[in-house]
Amino acid sequence: MKVLIPSPLLSYTSVREVEARGATLGALLSDLDRQFPGIRFRMINEQDRIRPHMRVFVNGEQVMELGQPLAPGDAVQIIQALSGG
Amino acid sequence: MAGSRVREIEGAVLAARLATAGGPILIDVRNPDEQATGSIAGAVLVPLPQLATRIAAVAPDGASPVVLFCAGGARSARAVELLEGLGYRDALSLRGGFAEWQRAGLPWSVPAIEGAPPALRNDQALRYERHVRLPEVGVAGQRRLLEARVLCIGAGGLGSPASLYLAAAGIGQLGIVDDDRVELSNLQRQVLHDTARVGAAKVDSAARTLAALNPDVRVVGIAERLAAANAATILAGYDVIVDGSDNVATRYLVNDTALRLRKPVVHAAIHRFEGQLTVFAATGAPCYRCLFPEPPPPEASPSCEEAGVLGVLPGVLGILQATEAIKLVLRIGEPMAGRLLTYDALSLRFSEVRLKADPECRACGAGSVLR
Numbered sequence: 001m002k003v004l005i006p007s008p009l010l011s012y013t014s015v016r017e018v019e020a021r022g023a024t025l026g027a028l029l030s031d032l033d034r035q036f037p038g039i040r041f042r043m044i045n046e047q048d049r050i051r052p053h054m055r056v057f058v059n060g061e062q063v064m065e066l067g068q069p070l071a072p073g074d075a076v077q078i079i080q081a082l083s084g085g
Numbered sequence: 086m087a088g089s090r091v092r093e094i095e096g097a098v099l100a101a102r103l104a105t106a107g108g109p110i111l112i113d114v115r116n117p118d119e120q121a122t123g124s125i126a127g128a129v130l131v132p133l134p135q136l137a138t139r140i141a142a143v144a145p146d147g148a149s150p151v152v153l154f155c156a157g158g159a160r161s162a163r164a165v166e167l168l169e170g171l172g173y174r175d176a177l178s179l180r181g182g183f184a185e186w187q188r189a190g191l192p193w194s195v196p197a198i199e200g201a202p203p204a205l206r207n208d209q210a211l212r213y214e215r216h217v218r219l220p221e222v223g224v225a226g227q228r229r230l231l232e233a234r235v236l237c238i239g240a241g242g243l244g245s246p247a248s249l250y251l252a253a254a255g256i257g258q259l260g261i262v263d264d265d266r267v268e269l270s271n272l273q274r275q276v277l278h279d280t281a282r283v284g285a286a287k288v289d290s291a292a293r294t295l296a297a298l299n300p301d302v303r304v305v306g307i308a309e310r311l312a313a314a315n316a317a318t319i320l321a322g323y324d325v326i327v328d329g330s331d332n333v334a335t336r337y338l339v340n341d342t343a344l345r346l347r348k349p350v351v352h353a354a355i356h357r358f359e360g361q362l363t364v365f366a367a368t369g370a371p372c373y374r375c376l377f378p379e380p381p382p383p384e385a386s387p388s389c390e391e392a393g394v395l396g397v398l399p400g401v402l403g404i405l406q407a408t409e410a411i412k413l414v415l416r417i418g419e420p421m422a423g424r425l426l427t428y429d430a431l432s433l434r435f436s437e438v439r440l441k442a443d444p445e446c447r448a449c450g451a452g453s454v455l456r
Contacts, residue, residue, distance in 0.1 A: 004436065006359065007358060007359035008385060042385070052378040052379035053377050053380060053381035053386070055376065057438040057439075060437065060438045061439055062439070062440070079361070081381050082355060083331065083356075083381075083387075084331060084354060084387075084392070085239050085241055085243045085330050
């Protein structure tokens with residue numbers, strides 16, 4: 001499924017939209033990490049929680065749990081707090 | 086054109102006849118929204134569709150001299166034909182209409198309409214004419230803008246376009262908080278400032294630019310860094326807060342202070358080619374801490390200075406902020422509250438996600454001390 005990457009993580013993916021697979025959010029993030037090593041840790045902390053300055057949206061709705069089931073057609077968007085003005 | 090058949094009168098001739106006793110009955114046949122932007126003093130306001138039924142009350146004698154006018158002369162020509170058909174023998178159309186009258190510098194004013202809010206000054210009626218034509222704004226909406234107080238946090242990349250358009254829109258009081266000075270490297274995106282002002286305080290540069298654009302606007306420059314000690318005092322004097330700050334600490338401070346004071350915040354933030362926009366409405370809608378409970382570590386949120394930024398990017402986001410602030414003042418449309426817009430300049434793609442209020446939120450949740 002399509003995953004939109006926030007600007008501060010483009011250093012990992014180079015492109016804003018990438019493809020990844022997974023039946024759950026956790027599996028999807030693991031697949032992303034296989035393709036772009038290190039990216040998962042930027043989003044998920046040592047307690048397996050989404051970092052509080054990163055947010056994940058599936059089909060426009062916020063999800064909080066790595067166990068969140070995903071379907072192949074889902075659109076995932078990762079958003080990070082930006083500071084610039 | 087109708088003008089070849091319908092008898093017309095020149096503006097200067099009409100002005101002279103109006104200045105003498107026994108002048109003609111003057112009728113403005115434009116629509117009410119056009120009349121509200123200004124008319125010729127002494128004109129009776131009778132929109133063309135009502136002319137046939139109201140003319141007997143306005144000019145009972147068919148021999149009375151009558152001059153009709155509209156915006157450019159077309160409708161008043163039809164009005165003359167209509168009156169002639171009703172037996173009026175001395176009906177004239179003002180050549181070139183009200184537009185030509187104004188261009189010639191002849192006297193006019195904004196008519197007082199019973200039950201309507203205070204009218205605009207003549208120069209305001211001209212300056213905001215395109216606003217007043219919008220049914221969603223009108224004279225009442227423009228008055229609301231002229232009485233509104235909007236605070237821009239930052240006179241940088243976002244604050245520049247936001248404050249320029251807010252000033253152009255006639256926001257009555259525009260506060261600008263910024264303690265920086267203009268640097269040459271700012272000018273690639275901070276369009277409030279110019280090369281000659283490098284080294285000047287940003288709030289002074291902003292005040293000069295905005296006052297030159299629109300002298301209706303009272304620009305209040307606050308050359309201070311927003312801090313816990315001054316935030317409540319500064320924000321309290323404003324109706325809408327536009328957050329264009331350049332660091333997350335200020336963003337949390339703006340959020341918490343605005344929540345306490347029940348002020349809506351139009352939020353935008355940028356990084357390289359990407360921007361985010363939302364409205365934190367302060368009334369049950371999610372707040373900044375609901376979205377991001379904790380700030381990113383400094384290395385994860387580099388400033389424009391560290392990361393670089395496409396100069397035009399804050400232009401897009403700052404103008405969207407001004408749009409949302411104006412909508413909030415006018416109470417029109419759907420504000421971005423509860424929604425977050427992201428914009429990627431490289432792909433030119435906007436996307437939107439829905440935000441949820443967090444019942445556990447430290448700032449706006451049930452247990453918060455700010456509520």
